[in-house]
Amino acid sequence: MSELAADLIPVLDSTLRLSTPLLLACLAGLFSERAGVFDLGLEGKMLAAAFFSAAVAFLTDSVWTGLAAGVLASVVLALLHGLASISFRGNQLISGIAINFLAVGMTAMIARSWFGLGGHTPALEGGSRFDALHLPFEGIVAQVPLVGPLYAELISGHTILVYLSLALVPMTWWIFYRTRLGLRLRAAGEAPDAVETAGISVVGLRYIAVILCGVLCGLAGAYMATGLHAGFVNEMTAGRGFIALAALIFAKWRPWAALWSCLLFGFLQALSLRPDLFERHFSIHLQLQLLDALPYILTVVILAGFVGKAIPPKACGVPYVKGGAG
Amino acid sequence: MKTYHRPRSIFSADDPMRGSISAAIPRLRGLVGSLLLMLVAPMVWAQPAVIYDLGGKFDKSFSEMAYTGAKRWGDETGGRFLEIELQSEAQREQALRRFAERGANPVVMVGFTFATTLEIVAPDYPETNFVIIDSVVEAPNVRSVVFNEHEASYLVGVMAGLATRTDTVGIVGGMDIPLIRRVACGYALGVEAANPEARVIRNMTGTTSAAWNDPIKGAELTRSQAAQKADVVFAAAGGTNVGILQAAADEGILSIGADSNQNHLHPGSVLTSMLKRVDNIVYEAFKGGEAASAGVSVMGLANGGLGVALDEHNADLVDAKMKAAVDEAFDAIASGRIVVHNYTDDSECPANS
Numbered sequence: 001m002s003e004l005a006a007d008l009i010p011v012l013d014s015t016l017r018l019s020t021p022l023l024l025a026c027l028a029g030l031f032s033e034r035a036g037v038f039d040l041g042l043e044g045k046m047l048a049a050a051f052f053s054a055a056v057a058f059l060t061d062s063v064w065t066g067l068a069a070g071v072l073a074s075v076v077l078a079l080l081h082g083l084a085s086i087s088f089r090g091n092q093l094i095s096g097i098a099i100n101f102l103a104v105g106m107t108a109m110i111a112r113s114w115f116g117l118g119g120h121t122p123a124l125e126g127g128s129r130f131d132a133l134h135l136p137f138e139g140i141v142a143q144v145p146l147v148g149p150l151y152a153e154l155i156s157g158h159t160i161l162v163y164l165s166l167a168l169v170p171m172t173w174w175i176f177y178r179t180r181l182g183l184r185l186r187a188a189g190e191a192p193d194a195v196e197t198a199g200i201s202v203v204g205l206r207y208i209a210v211i212l213c214g215v216l217c218g219l220a221g222a223y224m225a226t227g228l229h230a231g232f233v234n235e236m237t238a239g240r241g242f243i244a245l246a247a248l249i250f251a252k253w254r255p256w257a258a259l260w261s262c263l264l265f266g267f268l269q270a271l272s273l274r275p276d277l278f279e280r281h282f283s284i285h286l287q288l289q290l291l292d293a294l295p296y297i298l299t300v301v302i303l304a305g306f307v308g309k310a311i312p313p314k315a316c317g318v319p320y321v322k323g324g325a326g
Numbered sequence: 327m328k329t330y331h332r333p334r335s336i337f338s339a340d341d342p343m344r345g346s347i348s349a350a351i352p353r354l355r356g357l358v359g360s361l362l363l364m365l366v367a368p369m370v371w372a373q374p375a376v377i378y379d380l381g382g383k384f385d386k387s388f389s390e391m392a393y394t395g396a397k398r399w400g401d402e403t404g405g406r407f408l409e410i411e412l413q414s415e416a417q418r419e420q421a422l423r424r425f426a427e428r429g430a431n432p433v434v435m436v437g438f439t440f441a442t443t444l445e446i447v448a449p450d451y452p453e454t455n456f457v458i459i460d461s462v463v464e465a466p467n468v469r470s471v472v473f474n475e476h477e478a479s480y481l482v483g484v485m486a487g488l489a490t491r492t493d494t495v496g497i498v499g500g501m502d503i504p505l506i507r508r509v510a511c512g513y514a515l516g517v518e519a520a521n522p523e524a525r526v527i528r529n530m531t532g533t534t535s536a537a538w539n540d541p542i543k544g545a546e547l548t549r550s551q552a553a554q555k556a557d558v559v560f561a562a563a564g565g566t567n568v569g570i571l572q573a574a575a576d577e578g579i580l581s582i583g584a585d586s587n588q589n590h591l592h593p594g595s596v597l598t599s600m601l602k603r604v605d606n607i608v609y610e611a612f613k614g615g616e617a618a619s620a621g622v623s624v625m626g627l628a629n630g631g632l633g634v635a636l637d638e639h640n641a642d643l644v645d646a647k648m649k650a651a652v653d654e655a656f657d658a659i660a661s662g663r664i665v666v667h668n669y670t671d672d673s674e675c676p677a678n679s
Contacts, residue, residue, distance in 0.1 A: 010553030014546055118384040118411055123568060123591070132576075229542050230572050233565075234382070236542065273529070273543070273550050288502075289533060 004281050006149070011270050011277070013154050017228060019266025020165045021046065021220045021237075025244035026251070026258045027165075027172050028216035034176065034253055035209030036189035036202075036315045040096030041081055042217055043241025044103030049074040049221025051107035054121040054232035055114060057128040063226050066128065070225070071218030077103065078214025079207075086206045089319030100241075108234055119234040121225075130159035130227040159227040161219060166259075168216070173255040185209055189313035192320045202320045217241075246299040249310045268295045374399070374612040375408035375430035377421050379437035381538040383411045385565035388585040388604065392436040392459070395605030399612040407612065415535070419443045426451040431616045432469075434608050435459065438505060439535065444468065455620075457611045459604060460505060462622055470622045471607050475505065476512030477659050478600045478632035479562070480666045482582045483516020484655050485598055485634070486524075486558040488648045489580055493524045496551035498544055498570050500563030501537040502530040508669040509562045509584075509600075514677035515666060520651060526677070527551050531566050541569025548573035548581075558582065558597060571596060580643065589639040597643050599635040606631070628660040 025042045032039040049070035057066025077099050084095040108119040115121055135156035142152035176182035187195045188205040195202050224240075225232045247265050251257035271277075272291035278284050302310075376396050378389040389411075396407050408430050410421050422443060425433045432455040435444065441461040448456055448465040455467055462470040486495045497513050499506040514526045529547045531537040544566035548559050552574070560582040561570035567583060568591070574581035575592040583589065583599035590596075603625070625631020634652060636644060644652075658664040667676050 010550055013553070014550060018546065118382040120382075120384060123572065224542070229545060229569060231568070233539065233541055233568075238536075238540070238542075270546070270550075273547050276527070276554075288530070292532070 005146070007274075007277055007281070009149055009153050011267070011274055013157075014270035014273065015263060015267040016154070016158060016162060017266075018269045019262045020162045021224050021228070021240050022244045022247055022265055023165045023259060023262040024161075024168070024216050024220035024223065025241055026247045026262050027168055027255065028213040028220065029245055029248045030172065030251075030253055030255060030258055031185070031209045031216065032213035033248065033316050034189045034313055035185045035206050036192060036313060036318065036320065037082070037085055037206055037210055037213075038092040038096065038317045039081065039210075039213060040093055040245070041077065041099030041103075041241075042096075042213075042220075042244055043237055043239065044096075044100035045074040045077045045214060045217035046221035046224065046237045046241050047100075047103040047107055047235065048077055049218040050225035050236055051111060051121070051221075051232045053218075053222035054124060054225035055111070057226050058121055058124055058231070061126070061128050063124075063128055063130055066226055067219075067222045070222035071215055074218030074221060075211055075214035078210050078217070082207050082210040085319065086203055086210070089321065092317055092319075104235060107232070111232065111234075121232040124226060124230040128226070129230050130161060130223075132157045133160055133163070159223070161223040161227050164219070165223075169255050169259045176255065181208070186313075188320075189315055192315050196320075196322060202322075206320070220244075243295060243299065246302055249312075250302045252308075252310050253313060265295050265298070268298065372429050372431035372616055373406055373408050374432055374434070374615065375410075375425040376434045376436065376608060377425070377440070378409070378411045379439055379538070380412050380414075380535045381437075381565040383409070385539070385567075386586060386588060386591065387567050387583070388564045388602065389436050391586045391602065391604040392434070392608045394586070395608030396434075396612060398605065399609050403613075405612075419447060422447045423450075426454045429454075431455055432457050432611050432614070434611050436604065436608075437461075438503070455616060457607070459607055466620050469611070469620050472622065472624055473602055473631055474624060474626035474666075474668070475509045475600075475602065475632070476515075476666045476668055477627045478602070478634065479509045479512035479560070480516035480519075480659065480664075481627075481634050481652055481655055482560060482598055482600045483513040483518075484520040484651055485516075485644070485648055486513070486560060486580075486582060487517040487520030488651060489597055489643070490521065490524055490556075490558050492555045492557045493521065494527065494555045495524055495558040495560070496527040496529070496548075496554075496556035497560040498547045498551070498563055498566070499528070499530045500532075500566055501535060502533050504670045504673070506530065506562055507675070511669040511675035511677060512666050513560055513562075514675065516655070518677050519655070527554055527556050531563050538564035538566060540566050541572070544569035545573035549577060552577040552579050560584070560600075561588075562600070583635070587635040587637065589635050589637055593639040594642065596640060598640055601633040601635050603631050603633070626660075627656060 029039050029042055052073040053066040053070025056069035057063050081095050081099055084090040085092040111119045138152045138156045142148045184205055188202050192202040243265055247261040250261040275286055275288055278286045381389050383389050383393050434457040436459050438461040440458055441463055444458055444463045448468050452467055457469045459471045495517055497510050499510055510528050517524050517526055531540050531543050544563055548570045551559055558580045559574050561567040562584045571581045571591050575595040580597040582597050585602045588599045669675055
């Protein structure tokens with residue numbers, strides 16, 4: 001049993017790394033959709049942030065300027081989405097998809113013209129990427145059985161964005177359920193007419209939500225390019241924005257549930273890297289392809305409604321028209 | 327700002343005119359010139375062409391090696407060549423036909439995935455010479471070049487077996503195809519020969535072409551191998567290699583590059599690189615021009631098609647004992663005293679680990 005535990009720690013460690021971009025994107029979607037704006041453009045915003053954070057971090061040699069640039073790029077795309085879907089009352093789904101296409105083409109093109117490396121940025125090193133943070137007393141605690149390796153190997157040794165993403169879960173919960181802003185955001189997604197009656201601007205609230213969504217997607221993209229990997233690679237987000245959306249539905253648009261569902265998806269991704277574990281501990285030979293497909297199968301199962309009914313915020317996807325016209 | 331060796335970037339420090347408007351005028355003139363050249367060129371001589379696979383020209387590995395060869399030809403002869411990086415599977419046949427239509431000769435394809443397409447396209451252009459690397463296509467106007475990768479991976483396996491302190495080494499392959507399994511098998515046999523105690527952990531990045539360009543998954547696989555106590559990881563995954571080598575450097579373990587010499591990417595962490603001299607193939611094909619002959623060439627250690635990289639970046643990692651062992655294995659394989667098992671012969675690997 002202890003052998004299994006020893007094998008499980010690296011898998012959980014990997015889970016934490018792979019869940020982080022999902023969690024950040026999932027919380028981003030939560031802000032946007034809770035306020036009534038569907039966002040299929042999480043993927044594109046992450047990709048743009050990944051590119052600009054890596055490019056700027058390389059050029060300035062500072063990961064923090066890179067992070068700022070990534071977040072800025074993502075917010076600009078988020079505002080574009082806001083402009084199309086809030087101000088111009090366009091179709092939110094189409095606007096989101098357009099942003100994804102825009103990001104794929106734009107990042108590859110700019111990367112080519114800036115660096116001439118076929119859509120990559122040069123590899124980042126030193127101060128231009130996030131280093132692993134080693135928590136205090138790692139060496140001493142590591143000696144303690146069970147708790148030691150758990151603390152030293154699993155909890156310690158991640159980049160700051162991993163801890164930030166975990167801290168954002170209670171913060172998001174607090175904002176939504178304990179602050180006036182949160183109440184209003186939720187109301188904008190459920191009953192925008194009531195919000196407007198109370199004299200608060202639905203358009204303003206939705207813009208706030210979309211900008212927060214952009215910031216979080218920016219963190220997710222920057223984490224991928226400057227934390228998880230050292231540089232930008234063409235289409236490096238590889239569908240994570242969509243998995244985050246599935247996780248959001250799985251979590252029924254609730255912050256804590258979002259954490260668990262993202263960890264589950266991350267765990268499945270991490271597990272698919274270790275087919276040897278099944279053979280050693282349970283003596284079953286699993287096809288690698290099956291393991292690889294698991295996160296997607298799970299997504300389909302979830303979307304087919306097998307995990308109970310997931311009801312989106314009532315006014316989500318409906319452009320708000322003042323006075324209820326249209 | 328850091329410097330890096332890729333030319334023609336707008337951020338390259340050696341371009342005194344970057345950003346200035348006056349820089350646009352000679353460029354415009356150059357454009358007109360090249361337009362004229364394009365009109366005249368097909369009538370005078372045929373340009374050679376090279377098509378890179380999805381991993382991209384600057385994968386720092388397999389495809390980049392082909393680019394190096396093409397560039398060497400261009401620098402030496404002053405000639406111009408056509409090139410394209412594929413962005414999707416759909417472009418494969420399109421690119422091949424377009425180059426053939428434009429009278430490019432020879433047309434070099436870098437990657438086994440071109441085989442099926444080439445079988446269809448080659449008979450339509452009997453005047454064009456095609457060269458395919460890593461696969462065999464039987465046609466009177468196609469030259470196929472394959473490598474005995476298992477010979478070179480045996481050598482890097484010997485080095486890994488001697489370098490490991492934990493008696494555990496790993497390999498992260500790219501797409502799960504017979505070629506990469508052949509590499510993995512040769513590697514495992516080399517490790518076993520040098521260190522019978524050692525265990526080899528094998529992982530593949532994926533089962534589609536995307537596996538050649540997935541550094542994040544490559545890095546996670548490397549970390550998981552490190553967690554299983556592997557202290558040397560062989561990266562045989564094209565563009566994914568950058569992620570594998572990066573993760574190995576982060577974890578403080580050794581790595582082995584492939585195809586190009588990747589020793590310089592993380593000096594002190596990359597033990598060596600398995601060299602696949604794709605550059606020579608492209609260079610020779612371009613040099614031969616339209617006179618390229620059909621048939622199959624098999625490149626191995628003996629004829630200089632493969633090798634291991636020893637340079638100033640890994641000099642501290644390779645001690646005299648390791649060097650001697652590699653030289654001995656090299657001679658034994660080149661002279662035929664050792665025959666490294668070829669996985670693709672029987673789809674089995676005799677290595678124990």
